Amino acid sequence: MKLLVVGANGTLGTAVVHEMKDTAEIIQASRKNSPIKVDITSTDSIRSMFEEVGKIDALVCTAGAAHFGAIEELTPELNSIAVNSKLLGQVHLVLLGLPYILDKGSITLTTGILMDDPILKGTSSSMANGGVRAFVKSAAIEFPRGIRINSVSPNMLEESKEKYGSSFEGYEPVPAKRAALAFRKSILGAQTGQSYTVY
Amino acid sequence: MKLLVVGANGTLGTAVVHEMKDTAEIIQASRKNSPIKVDITSTDSIRSMFEEVGKIDALVCTAGAAHFGAIEELTPELNSIAVNSKLLGQVHLVLLGLPYILDKGSITLTTGILMDDPILKGTSSSMANGGVRAFVKSAAIEFPRGIRINSVSPNMLEESKEKYGSSFEGYEPVPAKRAALAFRKSILGAQTGQSYTVY
Numbered sequence: 559m560k561l562l563v564v565g566a567n568g569t570l571g572t573a574v575v576h577e578m579k580d581t582a583e584i585i586q587a588s589r590k591n592s593p594i595k596v597d598i599t600s601t602d603s604i605r606s607m608f609e610e611v612g613k614i615d616a617l618v619c620t621a622g623a624a625h626f627g628a629i630e631e632l633t634p635e636l637n638s639i640a641v642n643s644k645l646l647g648q649v650h651l652v653l654l655g656l657p658y659i660l661d662k663g664s665i666t667l668t669t670g671i672l673m674d675d676p677i678l679k680g681t682s683s684s685m686a687n688g689g690v691r692a693f694v695k696s697a698a699i700e701f702p703r704g705i706r707i708n709s710v711s712p713n714m715l716e717e718s719k720e721k722y723g724s725s726f727e728g729y730e731p732v733p734a735k736r737a738a739l740a741f742r743k744s745i746l747g748a749q750t751g752q753s754y755t756v757y
Numbered sequence: 758m759k760l761l762v763v764g765a766n767g768t769l770g771t772a773v774v775h776e777m778k779d780t781a782e783i784i785q786a787s788r789k790n791s792p793i794k795v796d797i798t799s800t801d802s803i804r805s806m807f808e809e810v811g812k813i814d815a816l817v818c819t820a821g822a823a824h825f826g827a828i829e830e831l832t833p834e835l836n837s838i839a840v841n842s843k844l845l846g847q848v849h850l851v852l853l854g855l856p857y858i859l860d861k862g863s864i865t866l867t868t869g870i871l872m873d874d875p876i877l878k879g880t881s882s883s884m885a886n887g888g889v890r891a892f893v894k895s896a897a898i899e900f901p902r903g904i905r906i907n908s909v910s911p912n913m914l915e916e917s918k919e920k921y922g923s924s925f926e927g928y929e930p931v932p933a934k935r936a937a938l939a940f941r942k943s944i945l946g947a948q949t950g951q952s953y954t955v956y
Contacts, residue, residue, distance in 0.1 A: 629899045676895035684895035685888045692887020696875035
């Protein structure tokens with residue numbers, strides 16, 4: 559099976575690639591430092607990627623940025639980072655990528671614990687996560703050709719604890735390889751419309 | 758208390774105005790046909806509205822559009838209707854309106870049952886609803902000055918059954934006045950960060 563991982567270069571993407579490499583032929587994409595370059599905030603860039611990659615069995619996205627900042631300082635402009643990347647970047651991968659997914663293929667997107675268990679300064683990211691989760695739940699019921707779609711919501715990753723731990727006091731970090739298992743379940747299982755929480 | 762209702766002219770907005778009119782001095786806003794005109798897809802229009810209205814105790818938004826269509830025909834452009842209206846229209850009302858909300862005031866936004874219980878052709882609306890719910894949950898923990906924020910998720914309204922009922926087979930419609938009670942609870946209660954479901 560052919561698996562396209564968008565965000566393959568990040569902590570979570572790397573773990574997904576590692577988890578799936580014995581099962582799938584993996585095509586790695588990211589903004590920089592991957593064989594395939596893609597900027598998910600640009601629909602042109604997404605279109606070019608799919609034209610280059612062609613038909614695939616599975617699409618995973620672990621990419622998506624958001625601005626972190628206090629709600630009183632969150633402007634529409636700063637909020638648009640999460641809208642255009644974490645939310646619409648992933649949604650557009652689905653809308654533009656659907657014709658490239660083979661029959662009975664799958665799509666797996668990434669959300670995050672903040673939508674369920676918020677932290678200070680995380681509102682913009684929470685919003686994007688919640689939008690992606692609901693999009694997935696709804697899209698699943700009308701996907702054609704037996705194609706499935708799920709999302710994975712990881713807790714703070716153990717690998718990111720040093721960098722972000724002070725914002726996540728009391729959260730129980732999960733190793734990226736545990737979160738990667740949820741992607742494996744989504745890709746190789748039969749469920750659709752699910753939000754897999756790895757908390 | 759001074760209550761600004763955005764979308765005052767719609768089915769739900771009218772019910773909220775009716776529910777609250779004995780308790781609050783209500784300022785009605787909508788795109789057309791209300792004393793105050795506002796287009797929530799425009800940050801300039803939102804800014805002008807708040808400058809015109811001034812300080813308020815409570816803000817309610819029952820406005821927000823979305824494109825309904827099959828996922829295979831949902832383009833980024835058609836999806837942007839829900840993003841700019843139902844999702845960002847409401848989010849921007851919060852971000853730009855926060856300085857106008859008096860101490861211990863409240864904001865109440867509107868989502869909808871589709872995010873929990875999807876229908877065909879409703880993915881774009883579901884996405885926006887899910888984004889608003891998560892935004893509210895997260896924003897609530899860092900709002901200043903005792904200001905609260907909740908969202909209300911109504912089922913299909915009884916008043917809309919004739920128009921939309923064929924898309925909602927098996928759903929149990931709720932009268933708009935029942936949904937309006939959830940707004941009353943949000944405005945006059947003490948809870949924050951909640952998603953009140955009226956299913």
